[in-house]
Amino acid sequence: MSDHEKMSAKTHKEEVQHNLLLSIRAARNRLFVCFWTFPVYVYAVTQLLNSGSSSTVIMYSYMLLYAFFGISASVKRCPECHEQFFVKRFFLNPFRSQCAHCGLSFKHL
Numbered sequence: 001m002s003d004h005e006k007m008s009a010k011t012h013k014e015e016v017q018h019n020l021l022l023s024i025r026a027a028r029n030r031l032f033v034c035f036w037t038f039p040v041y042v043y044a045v046t047q048l049l050n051s052g053s054s055s056t057v058i059m060y061s062y063m064l065l066y067a068f069f070g071i072s073a074s075v076k077r078c079p080e081c082h083e084q085f086f087v088k089r090f091f092l093n094p095f096r097s098q099c100a101h102c103g104l105s106f107k108h109l
C-alpha cells in the first residue's frame with residue numbers, strides 16, 4: 001500500500017467516525033429536547049385536568065416519546081470501541097459528551 005492509499009484510508013475512517021459521532025450527538029439532543037419540554041408537558045396536563053378533559057393520550061404519547069428517544073440514545077455504539085456510548089453498566093447518562101468506555105468525545109464537533 002502506498003503512502004497515499006494509507007492516508008486516504010485513514011481519512012475515510014475518520015469520516016465514518018465523524019458521521020457516527022454526529023448521529024450520537026443528534027440522539028442525545030433529541031433526548032434533551034424531551035427534558036426541556038417537560039415543564040410544557042406538565043403545564044399542558046394540568047390545563048387538561050383543570051378543564052376536565054382526559055390527559056391519558058398526552059401522557060402516554062409523552063412516555064412513548066421518552067422511551068423511544070431513550071432507547072435510540074442508549075443503543076448508540078461508540079465508533080472507536082463499539083461499546084454503548086452513553087451506557088456504563090445499566091445506567092444511561094445522556095449528559096456525557098464522551099464515550100462511557102474509551103472516552104472518545106464529540107465536544108469538538
Ligand SMILES: [Zn+2]
Pocket residue numbers: 078079080081082083099100101102103104
Ligand atoms: Zn468508546
